[in-house]
Amino acid sequence: MLSTLIREKANEGLKELYDVIFSEKEFQVNPTKPEFTGNYTIVLFSLIKTLKNSPDQLGNALGGYLLEKHPTLFIDYNIIKGFLNLTINNELLIEMLNKHHQDPCFGKAPLNGKKIMVEYSSPNTNKPLHLGHLRNNFLGRSIAKILEASGYEVIKTCIVNDRGIHICKSMIAWIKYANGATPESTGMKGDHFVGEYYVKFNDAYKIEIEQLINEGKDKATAEKEAPIMLEAQQMLVDWEKGVPSVIELWRNMNQWVYQGFEVTYKRIGSDFAKTYYESETYLLGKDIIELGLDKHVFNKKADGSIWIDLTDEGLDEKLVLRKDGTSVYITQDIGLAQRKYEEFKMDKSIYVIGDEQNYHMKVLQLICKKLGLPNADDIHHLSYGMVELPTGKMKSREGTVVDADDLIDEMVSIAREHTENLGKVKDFSPEELVALYDMIGLGALKYFLLRVDPKKKMIFNPEESIDFHGSTGPFIQYTHARIKSVLRKSSIDKDFKEYKTALLDPEKELLLLSEQFETVLLQSAESLDPSTLATYLFQLAQSFNSFYAALSIASAESEEKKQLRLKISSMVATVLCSGMDLLGISVPEKM
């Protein structure tokens, strides 16, 4: 990594010249702004203070030192207003080019022996996945890939919320309105089928509430006393008791949902090493509560309910066990956190969960710490913002939820339309076409959701839909296909390794950018943020397209230039391909 290397060498120089060692924070190495000559810039201001030197004096001393001591690294420097601009020796870049232009492992780190768990997706089994779930799935999958490429062993897990009042609602509605219909009998995808009954429940519930209000009850009582809600609650009790007919229906309906989910997961590329089911884990954590009572982490109130007081931490009191001894959400989570650690002994546990649960996750970690669980400090909440519509939040009650399957179908169909209009893939077989449309449609969707900083909420405008031009997945895919097309027509001569002619700006820019892949990957991994990588890949593709427009590759001015540019193109294609793969996006050879 050049920027790190430069920092190291500069630090050595400062030590030799002034006998002072600076920490990482105290000086910066940045890529030089395009309007100045040079490739990397050391900011001198912070150093001047300690060294009591003028910028020019210091810059010349350090620049001269670096040039003399590391001629393979630098070939020139200049100083402008306290910025020391360094020009990188082309030979260094050429060496990288020769070595890595076809290397799929370029920029990736070897195994580091550490284990990270990434929990993501985590759906409810009462309705199909929607746009929000897609952000979660894409983020989780991409982070897992980025961490793998950074040397970690990654365990992908999923917790399925397969029990509770929500699924009972779908079940009640099915009994009342389905007349024995099934996904098979209706030809519907299982998760959509079950979701429809969830909607039917809410419709019926709404009507009952209105009736009760008309009969003179207030809203809160009406909501509590609506018969269909009471039935759902009774069903939950029966489920916990294990009433066979309820369990059987529950199994069936969940099975339908899983069959539906599987299709979607397969399509978007989500997979898990281990799936936990809440029905199997919801009792975990109860015994830890006992332990916590002994340790005085928790306290029991007069009615028998058990609480933790987090007011010293600026939070509130939190219930961890109901007075009837049943557990609440957080109880299960404590139990599951412990279970996961027992099973996998991971060094770090990442939870990909929306920011609406920031408070919950804070409390969870705090409780785990107070209980002294061994993995408490290694719990990390990868919190992401909600996906909103221009009209505000998606609301299932108002029918404004963007369904995941529908959206994917729409994106794929737009991809097909675009491709057909352009007419560039007439030689594709029908199967190849289907694969290509999927690749482009999903590429557009994934890139759209991943290019934004995870922690920020984002707006999705279904009217304008997702573009295929500019900062998009298809743009990068297109750039890759374009390079591949060039490389099909002229082949790289492996023996060509020396390039005497000076590098032109667009050539050098691509080499410098490609070189930064490793740094960007590292940053993405450290900040658990695929958007950094997504932005970088766009920038690289954009630079390549400018290069492509400005310079001829196949009919370059000399064989040397032709070979150089072919290799640069190959280098860029390699980085685009592995970078996009880390976002969970495939790139085509042709499009």
Added chain:
RNA sequence: GGUCCCGUAGCUCAGUUGGAUAGAGCGGCAGCCUUCUAAGCUGUAGGCCAUUGGUUCGAAUCCAAUCGGGAUCACCA
């Protein structure tokens, strides 16, 4: 009310461990396909970085206050 997050071009977003004249894409306008894929490229217009103070050589970035938006604080999950 307590806690936390956000506010950058008409729109969607980068840039936030403090660094040079704040950048992209979309949309607008003007151009570029008889040679490697125009899903592309080039140029141009568009900004009080919510507001006001502070910290310093230097602030979109750090601190404080204010205004605006959101999340959360359930014996729900």
